[in-house]
Amino acid sequence: MTTMSHSSLTILLLCLCYVSFSEALNGGFTVEIIHRDSPKSPLYRPTQTQFQRFSNAVRSSIHRANRFNQSFLSSNTVGSTLAADLGNYIMSYSVGTPEFKLFGIVDTGSDIIWLQCLPCKICYNQTTPIFNPSKSKTYKTLPCSSTSCKSVTYNTCSSPQGKSCEYSISYEDGTYSEGDLSLETLSLGSTNGSSVHFPATVIGCGRNNSFVSEELSSGIVGLGSGPVSLISQLSSSIDAKFSYCFAAKDDKPSKLSFGDAAVVSGSGTVSTPIGFHDQETHYYLTLEAMSVGNNRIEFRNSSSGSTGEGNIMIDSGTTLSLVPGYVYSKLESAVAAEVKLKRAKDPLKQLSLCYEGKFDEVHAPVITAHFRGDADVKLSVENSFIDAGDGIVCFAFLASETLSIFGNISQKNLLVGYDLHKKTVSFKPTDCSKQ
Ligand SMILES: *[C@@H]1O[C@H](CO)[C@@H](O)[C@H](O)[C@H]1NC(C)=O
Ligand SMILES: *[C@@H]1O[C@H](CO)[C@@H](O)[C@H](O)[C@H]1NC(C)=O
Ligand SMILES: *[C@@H]1O[C@H](CO)[C@@H](O)[C@H](O)[C@H]1NC(C)=O
Ligand SMILES: *[C@@H]1O[C@H](CO)[C@@H](O)[C@H](O)[C@H]1NC(C)=O
Ligand SMILES: *[C@@H]1O[C@H](CO)[C@@H](O)[C@H](O)[C@H]1NC(C)=O
Ligand SMILES: CC(=O)N[C@H]1CO[C@H](CO)[C@@H](O)[C@@H]1O
Secondary structure, three states, X not given: OHHHHHHHHHHHHHHHHOEXXXXXXXXXXXXXXXXXXXXXXXXXXXXXXXXXXXXXXXXXXXXXXXXXXXXXXXXXXXXXXXXXXXXXXXXXXXXXXXXXXXXXXXXXXXXOEEEEEOOOOEOOOOOXXXXXXXXXXXXXXXXXXXXXXXXXXXXXXXXXXXXXXXXXXXXXXXXXEEEEEEEEEEEEEOOOOOEEEEEEEEEEEEEEEEOOOOOOOOEEEEOOOOOOOHHHHHHHHHOOEEEEEEOOOOOOOEEEEEHHHHOOOOOOOEEEEOOEEOOOOOEEEOEEEEEEOOEEEEOOOHHHOOOOOOOEEEOXXXXXXXXXXXXXXXXXXXXXXXXXXOEEOOOOOOOOOEEEXXXXXXXXXXXXXXXXXXEEEEEOHHHHEEEEEOOEEEEOEEEOOOOEEEOOXXXXXXXXXXXXXXXXXXXXXXXXXXX
């Protein structure tokens, strides 16, 4: 009797804890991601005020736009000029055999998974212990001659003969990581309790690292489209599909799904073609117009003569949304005409439409983003305003002359699914804290 239940428990535990990955992937899988400002986050800074969070969000959006603007202009250097100001989400994952648990910053704008490794020449203090590859049975460095090494532009191999592959990535804010491009088993904890394993995943084992803004994490988990990003490496097992859903409140966990679990369908779902993605990491959609109530503001600029294909980047790591100046000014006046609260000065002098009042007092009209293919995405107050602290709320859009971005505020409470085979992004209104 005792033996029986004991052995079935063992089997059950084996099933729960070690699902081989082809098996586990039939139905896809979902992992929880934690907002960095959630009290559950290992990177939580309880001393930050709402104003400090707001000012970080605004500053990093502008910084990020500049970074992409530059990489956009010289797109052949994207891989090596990634900048920080990374995503706001943290993913728990494990590397190695036995599994070693880490917290990485999730970033759709990065295309590598890197983590600090022992022994390091220079490491910052992360909250969890640092991974020691010599204690893992599945760790292997890659030679310069390997396909993976050659596929990344930021390897530092000078003579491809024999030497092991070293990488060096630096970010505009001074963050950098240098180390060994390696193969290791990566494990993700599914929300259903299973662990999903990906043997021989290419990771950057960082021996010399500095992380300016997120110094408590173990590194970055890149969801971009470059050859060694998490998404590209999982691609065949996840059928090139992933989705995310950002909860409106930072203290609620959000979800990141892969494979069939990332199919967005059902009532309210709209899909739009991916205009293009640049060589490395970023996805661009086509935004035809935006409406404030019934007031439609066209994006198409006849004087430029272009079709507007791929005119806006969708990005989970930029807080605000950025639109061209001529769109922004019309958008702002349409919103200003409807919101009845008392105007306030933007404490940062970066956003031009701010009000005195609380979030739930802003009775703004629904703003609709009209993406190509009749994909209308309705933006609620939560999707278009930001809490600036001290009783001030601001319209969360910025004017930007060269690059438009559909940022993370605009994507709250939307299930956002990428299907890289069909080359579409789908949106479905969803209470992300409940799904
Ligand atoms: C968890 O999900 C995976 C993938 O869909 C599935 O293979 C596995 O059986 C599930 N495990 C449990 C305990 O439900
Ligand atoms: C992008 O770069 C151009 C030229 O360097 C600059 O004039 C413009 O202000 C930049 N745009 C943004 C959004 O930073
Ligand atoms: C890292 O932590 C150690 C021990 O807590 C401390 O002595 C050291 O100054 C810290 N280093 C940095 C760069 O914060
Ligand atoms: C660490 O990397 C930085 C940035 O590339 C470099 O300047 C520095 O010399 C490196 N330090 C060591 C000890 O390798
Ligand atoms: C087209 O764009 C230019 C600058 O990019 C702007 O000055 C002009 O107002 C725009 N035209 C329309 C019709 O919005
Ligand atoms: C929905 C979402 O993720 N919003 C976040 C975007 O980034 C800022 C800056 O870190 C956060 O404060 C938001 O919560």
